Amino acid sequence: LYYFIGAIYPYVFVSIAWDCQEVVNIKNLMQIDAGLGQVVATDTSQIPYYLVGDEWIRLPGSLKHITVGPAGIWGVNKADLIYKYVLPFACLSICLCCLQAF
Secondary structure (H helix, E strand, C coil), rough: CCEEEEECCCEEEEEEEEEECCCCCCCCEEEEEECCCCCEEEEECCCCEECCCEEEEECCCCEEEEEEEEECEEEECCCCCCCEEEECCCCCCCCCECCCCC
């Protein structure tokens, strides 16, 4: 898995040399999403991960899809139940709260 360092200027056609740098690998990576400076992913075993620096931190639960954005980290499991990762005030680790799918 790699990410790019570079810049894109709107409406200006410029040639840019991208600098690809390898990120710590997750075996069998299946899906990845990034937003608001956060990166999340799942592997083929439906294990969700969160990228902290160069290290992938395993999140609790099992998800076939995960996404991150302004509304937080959300996921869907194999039973199509929707989950949101939350950080309760008194909790120091990410906890998983289940919301029933519609």
